[in-house]
Amino acid sequence: MIPVEFEYAAPDSLEEAIDALVQGGEDAKLLAGGHSLLPLMKLRLAAPTMLVDLRRVPGLRGVERADGTLRIGAMTRHADLEDEPELGLISHAAGLIADRQVRHRGTIGGSLAHGDPASDLPAVLLACEGSVGVEGSDGTREIPAAELFQDYLTTAVGEGEVMTEVRLPALTDYGFGYRKFTRRAEDWAMVGVCALVKADNGTCEDARVGLTHMSSVPLRATAVEEALRGSALDADSIARAAEAAAEGTGPPGDLNATPEYKRHLARVLTRRALEEAAGLTAA
Amino acid sequence: MSVRVSVSITVNGEIKEREVESRLLLIHFLRDELGLTGAHVGCDTTNCGACTCHLDGEAVKTCTVLAVQADGSDIVTIEGLAQNGSLHPLQEAFWEHHGLQCGYCTPGMIMAGADLLKRNPDPSEDDVREALEGSLCRCTGYHNIVKAVQAAAQAGQSREVAA
Ligand SMILES: Cc1cc2nc3c(=O)[nH]c(=O)nc-3n(C[C@H](O)[C@H](O)[C@H](O)COP(=O)(O)OP(=O)(O)OC[C@H]3O[C@@H](n4cnc5c(N)ncnc54)[C@H](O)[C@@H]3O)c2cc1C
Numbered sequence: 001m002i003p004v005e006f007e008y009a010a011p012d013s014l015e016e017a018i019d020a021l022v023q024g025g026e027d028a029k030l031l032a033g034g035h036s037l038l039p040l041m042k043l044r045l046a047a048p049t050m051l052v053d054l055r056r057v058p059g060l061r062g063v064e065r066a067d068g069t070l071r072i073g074a075m076t077r078h079a080d081l082e083d084e085p086e087l088g089l090i091s092h093a094a095g096l097i098a099d100r101q102v103r104h105r106g107t108i109g110g111s112l113a114h115g116d117p118a119s120d121l122p123a124v125l126l127a128c129e130g131s132v133g134v135e136g137s138d139g140t141r142e143i144p145a146a147e148l149f150q151d152y153l154t155t156a157v158g159e160g161e162v163m164t165e166v167r168l169p170a171l172t173d174y175g176f177g178y179r180k181f182t183r184r185a186e187d188w189a190m191v192g193v194c195a196l197v198k199a200d201n202g203t204c205e206d207a208r209v210g211l212t213h214m215s216s217v218p219l220r221a222t223a224v225e226e227a228l229r230g231s232a233l234d235a236d237s238i239a240r241a242a243e244a245a246a247e248g249t250g251p252p253g254d255l256n257a258t259p260e261y262k263r264h265l266a267r268v269l270t271r272r273a274l275e276e277a278a279g280l281t282a283a
Numbered sequence: 284m285s286v287r288v289s290v291s292i293t294v295n296g297e298i299k300e301r302e303v304e305s306r307l308l309l310i311h312f313l314r315d316e317l318g319l320t321g322a323h324v325g326c327d328t329t330n331c332g333a334c335t336c337h338l339d340g341e342a343v344k345t346c347t348v349l350a351v352q353a354d355g356s357d358i359v360t361i362e363g364l365a366q367n368g369s370l371h372p373l374q375e376a377f378w379e380h381h382g383l384q385c386g387y388c389t390p391g392m393i394m395a396g397a398d399l400l401k402r403n404p405d406p407s408e409d410d411v412r413e414a415l416e417g418s419l420c421r422c423t424g425y426h427n428i429v430k431a432v433q434a435a436a437q438a439g440q441s442r443e444v445a446a
C-alpha cells in the first residue's frame with residue numbers, strides 16, 4: 001500500500017515548521033512519528049498534499065520537571081516515557097501502547113493531536129487535568145485537557161499550529177493504575193481506564209478516573225469520582241463506586257464490542273484500575 | 284508530479300545515497316532499491332512485525348516509516364546482524380531451538396529479540412513474550428521462539444563472563 005504523492009519538508013526550526021505548515025494550506029499536515037498518519041495515508045483515508053516533518057526541530061523531545069509539573073516535549077516518544085518509570089502514570093500508560101516497535105516511533109504530541117478515541121494518553125491527560133502548549137504564527141497558547149478533545153479525530157489544535165509541549169501535574173502523592181481490554185496484546189483498547197487516588201489514612205481524599213473509547217472523546221467518570229471521594233479506600237467502596245463508570249457515556253459500537261459490552265468493560269476495568277491505584281492489587 | 288528527495292542512509296554499515304520519492308516506505312527502499320530482501324512485508328498495516336529492522340539501534344516497523352524519515356540515520360537489517368561471517372547468537376539460537384517453520388516472521392522476530400537483549404540482557408520468559416508482542420507468527424505457536432531468545436540471552440551472558 002503506497003500513499004499518494006506529497007511535498008515533503010523537514011525544517012530545522014519551529015518557526016520554519018510553522019511557516020511551511022501555513023504556506024502548505026489546509027491539506028498540509030505535520031508529521032511526528034507517523035504511526036497514526038502513515039497508516040491512514042497508506043489506506044488513502046488521508047491524502048495530505050504536504051508533510052512537514054518535525055524530526056529536525058530542536059527542543060521538542062525530553063521531560064523537564066519544574067514546580068510539580070512535568071513538561072514533556074511533544075516529540076517525546078512513548079518508549080522514552082516508558083523507560084522513565086519514575087514519571088508515574090504517564091510512563092506506565094505509555095508502556096501499554098501497542099508494542100515496542102510502535103512505541104519507538106509514536107509520540108505523545110502525535111497521540112494527543114490526533115484525537116483518536118481509542119488512544120490511551122488522552123484519558124491520562126484528562127484525568128491529570130494537564131494541558132498542552134501550542135505555537136502558531138500568532139504566538140503561543142495553552143489548551144487545557146478539558147478543551148482539547150472536541151470530537152472524533154478533532155482537537156482544538158489549530159490548522160497552522162504545532163503542539164510543542166505537554167504539561168502534567170506530577171501528582172506524586174497519588175496512586176495510579178491503567179487497565180485496558182484488547183483482543184490481542186498489541187491491539188488498541190476496546191475500553192481503557194486510568195485511575196488516580198489520593199489516600200489519607202485509608203480514606204479517599206481525591207479520585208480521578210479517565211475513560212478511553214467510551215465516546216468520540218475521552219471522558220471523566222465523574223460519578224465514580226464523587227462516589228469515592230470521602231469514603232474508605234477499600235475493595236467494597238471501590239466496587240460500589242465503579243458501578244457508576246458507564247454513566248453519561250456513549251460508547252461507539254464496533255466489530256469488537258457492542259456499546260453494552262463496552263459499558264460492562266468500563267465498570268470492570270474501573271474497579272480494577274482503582275484497585276491498582278489504591279495498592280490493593282499489583283499492576 | 285513525482286516529488287523526489289535525496290537521502291543518505293547508512294545501511295548495515297555502508298552509506299547509501301539515493302534520490303527517492305517522498306512517499307517511498309523504508310521497507311521498499313531496503314528491499315527494492317537496495318535488494319535487501321531479508322525484511323519481509325507481512326501485513327503492511329504495522330501489525331505483524333515481519334518488516335522490523337533497527338533504526339538508530341532501535342527496532343521499528345519499516346512498513347510504517349518513510350525512507351525520508353530515515354535520512355541521516357543508521358539502519359541495520361537482518362543481513363547486517365552476522366559479524367565477520369559468524370552468525371549472531373540469536374540466529375544460532377533460532378537454528379538450534381527450531382524457532383521457525385516457514386521462516387516468514389523470523390527476520391522480524393530476530394530483530395525484535397535483538398532489540399530486547401540490548402535493553403535487557405537477562406530477560407525472563409515474560410519479558411521475552413512482551414518484547415515480541417508486536418511480532419506475529421502463523422506457524423510455531425511462539426514456544427520455540429521464546430526458548431531461542433532465552434537461549435541467546437544465556438549464550439550472550441556466558442560469553443560476557445568468558446570474556
Ligand atoms: C499497530 C498500531 C497500534 C497502535 N496502538 C495504540 C494503542 O494501543 N494506544 C494508543 O494510544 N495508540 C496506539 N497507536 C497509535 C500510536 O501511539 C501513534 O503513534 C500515535 O497515536 C500518534 O503519534 P505519532 O507521533 O505517530 O503521530 P503522527 O502519526 O505523526 O501524527 C498524528 C496526527 O497528529 C498530528 N501531529 C503530530 N504531531 C503534532 C504536533 N506536535 N502538533 C500538532 N499536530 C501534530 C499530525 O499532523 C497527524 O494529524 C497504535 C499505532 C499503530 C500503528
Ligand code: FES
Nearest residue numbers: 325326327332346
Ligand atoms: S509488514 Fe510491517 S508490521 Fe507487518
Ligand code: FES
Nearest residue numbers: 384386420421422
Ligand atoms: S515461522 Fe512461519 S510465520 Fe513464523
